Amino acid sequence: MKQTYNPLNQNLLININGTLHHRDHAGISPFDSAVQGGDAVWEGLRLYNGRIFKLNEHLDRLRHSALALAFTDIPNHATLTEEISKTLEANHMTDGVHIRLTLTRGVKYTSGMDPRLNTAGPTLIVLAEHKPPVYDRDGIRLITSAIRRIPPDCVDQNIHSCNLLNSILAKIQANAAGVDDALMLDLNGFVAETNATHVFIVFNGVIYTSHTDSCPEGITRQTVLELCATHGIPHQVKNLSLSEVYRADEMFCTGTMGELVPVVELDGRKIGGVDRPMLERVAGHFRTLTQTEGVPVVSLD
Numbered sequence: 359m360k361q362t363y364n365p366l367n368q369n370l371l372i373n374i375n376g377t378l379h380h381r382d383h384a385g386i387s388p389f390d391s392a393v394q395g396g397d398a399v400w401e402g403l404r405l406y407n408g409r410i411f412k413l414n415e416h417l418d419r420l421r422h423s424a425l426a427l428a429f430t431d432i433p434n435h436a437t438l439t440e441e442i443s444k445t446l447e448a449n450h451m452t453d454g455v456h457i458r459l460t461l462t463r464g465v466k467y468t469s470g471m472d473p474r475l476n477t478a479g480p481t482l483i484v485l486a487e488h489k490p491p492v493y494d495r496d497g498i499r500l501i502t503s504a505i506r507r508i509p510p511d512c513v514d515q516n517i518h519s520c521n522l523l524n525s526i527l528a529k530i531q532a533n534a535a536g537v538d539d540a541l542m543l544d545l546n547g548f549v550a551e552t553n554a555t556h557v558f559i560v561f562n563g564v565i566y567t568s569h570t571d572s573c574p575e576g577i578t579r580q581t582v583l584e585l586c587a588t589h590g591i592p593h594q595v596k597n598l599s600l601s602e603v604y605r606a607d608e609m610f611c612t613g614t615m616g617e618l619v620p621v622v623e624l625d626g627r628k629i630g631g632v633d634r635p636m637l638e639r640v641a642g643h644f645r646t647l648t649q650t651e652g653v654p655v656v657s658l659d
């Protein structure tokens with residue numbers, strides 16, 4: 359999956375600390391903590407018909423990540439929502455939009471890693487783009503990366519930080535192999551997630567997904583698990599080995615950027631058949647939710 363340039367995004371206005379800048383002039387300081395050390399947290403949100411799906415869950419996760427990193431002066435949900443609305447209104451956006459919300463530890467008074475060099479408060483960036491779900495609906499192809507996901511005693515992946523090097527190294531492998539993304543294992547050899555999405559398999563009528571020990575607590579993942587519970591679909595969270603994945607009846611990935619998408623191939627093996635009844639069922643319920651739920655953030659007039 360390689361995204362192409364969308365001309366609709368040519369004149370985006372980007373919100374940095376409450377001020378809107380044309381994309382060609384938007385910038386942050388070389389002293390900003392994001393530049394100095396990837397010391398920042400982020401959320402990807404999606405706008406459907408003027409409403410952001412699971413807005414509060416995303417803002418909670420941003421706050422929890424920032425608290426784990428001991429950020430100070432974390433903006434509250436009302437302030438964050440206001441800045442998001444302001445950005446969407448300014449760009450006349452109502453649907454098919456992905457929002458990257460970034461909170462950095464802020465500008466340092468001199469370069470260095472020490473958080474005590476930060477006295478200016480955090481930097482907030484709201485980047486909204488016209489971006490429909492990014493993956494091919496017919497399915498994606500994966501390889502298993504040699505790069506393992508980081509365990510919680512090194513860098514907890516539930517801190518949703520802007521340091522994406524672990525994912526980027528895996529994505530480089532996927533690119534070199536000519537596939538869409540890479541499956542990543544944890545240090546025990548169990549499936550963690552892909553470089554960008556959570557992973558589900560279906561086997562004998564049961565939906566399985568892995569624990570979140572070595573991956574973020576995904577909001578789409580959680581939504582899928584809740585949909586299974588609501589609609590009586592058998593499901594289980596467990597350690598998944600590669601051989602269990604290879605023999606799966608169906609496999610799919612989840613995430614805000616690409617929603618639910620089938621995986622048709624892993625490590626050169628075809629996964630599942632032409633029909634994907636369980637994915638279709640869950641994706642149908644997911645679509646209904648995105649069309650009916652969400653927090654209104656822009657008017658549709």
Ligand SMILES: Cc1ncc(COP(=O)(O)O)c(C=O)c1O
Pocket residue numbers: 401402525551553554555556573574575576577578579612613614615
């Ligand atoms: C590494 C990683 N995995 C999976 C996901 C998907 O999570 P969500 O469903 O909350 O968008 C994300 C999203 O930001 C991510 O960064």
